Amino acid sequence: MADALFYVMAVAAVLAALGVVLAKNPMQCVLSLLASFFALAVIYLLAGFQFLAAAQILVYAGAILVLFLFTIMLLNLGNPGSEDPTDVRMFSRANAGLMVVVAAALLFVAALGVRRAGPLPVAASTPKTGLDPIPALAGEMFGRYLLPFEAISVLLLATAVAVVVLAKRDRRPNEGGRT
Amino acid sequence: MSVPSEHLFVLAAVLFAIGAAGFFLRRNLIVVLMCVELMLNAANLSFLAASRMHALAAGSPGLSLEGPTFAIFVIVVAAIEAAVGLALVIALYRNRQTVSLDALTDLKD
Numbered sequence: 001m002a003d004a005l006f007y008v009m010a011v012a013a014v015l016a017a018l019g020v021v022l023a024k025n026p027m028q029c030v031l032s033l034l035a036s037f038f039a040l041a042v043i044y045l046l047a048g049f050q051f052l053a054a055a056q057i058l059v060y061a062g063a064i065l066v067l068f069l070f071t072i073m074l075l076n077l078g079n080p081g082s083e084d085p086t087d088v089r090m091f092s093r094a095n096a097g098l099m100v101v102v103a104a105a106l107l108f109v110a111a112l113g114v115r116r117a118g119p120l121p122v123a124a125s126t127p128k129t130g131l132d133p134i135p136a137l138a139g140e141m142f143g144r145y146l147l148p149f150e151a152i153s154v155l156l157l158a159t160a161v162a163v164v165v166l167a168k169r170d171r172r173p174n175e176g177g178r179t
Numbered sequence: 180m181s182v183p184s185e186h187l188f189v190l191a192a193v194l195f196a197i198g199a200a201g202f203f204l205r206r207n208l209i210v211v212l213m214c215v216e217l218m219l220n221a222a223n224l225s226f227l228a229a230s231r232m233h234a235l236a237a238g239s240p241g242l243s244l245e246g247p248t249f250a251i252f253v254i255v256v257a258a259i260e261a262a263v264g265l266a267l268v269i270a271l272y273r274n275r276q277t278v279s280l281d282a283l284t285d286l287k288d
Binding site for chain 2: 003014037040043064096127132
């Protein structure tokens, strides 16, 4: 039952990812991306990563996609008919064929790696608390990985400041020194 | 779930390939950023698949927490990347009234 659900969700994730690449309207791209993230969250849950599944929904679907939606609506790009005209010729050039070759090569390398690794162990029994229990994860985060944790906190703070500066209006340097 | 870990890795590879193809094919800057998110997600899935493989290994069962920890870091970096990228898109739209990558050839010309 869980196995069948995994394959269904895997196919759903791949189809939704294709929707992101192929849809003309950015709004449809965002909704496809949302479907892909939800399918991946179910896969995380099935694989035993309960906290990561919750984080996937909260951060990706809840925060990042809302940011994308907000930008599309702010710039008024989601109207039907207002699609980027240059996007139409994206598949009409040699680069489309080149990308198929590159993607096939990536997949081939991945398949070769899996084949070389031999049969990987099949999940016999996942612990009831999952593979990422929060107490153990917190112990890692504030123990071994304390320095990366602090570094990424500083990076988040710097990002908050940078985004405010970037998105601010009227940043012309020739307007009497207000920068 | 008793799916072998290879299948998780192959799914991650397929998602990464789709994301990479979209990154190079699309001309809309916002969609390009979405394709980056797709690739980061595939990397996350790969981390988690490796973690699961080690946790459920026949010889030495036990938790393998490097994968989930790095997946959390990747999620944070993805959020940062989306925020900065979209702020740049807004600043660009304000100056050029376009989000098409074909319009941004100042360094080429």
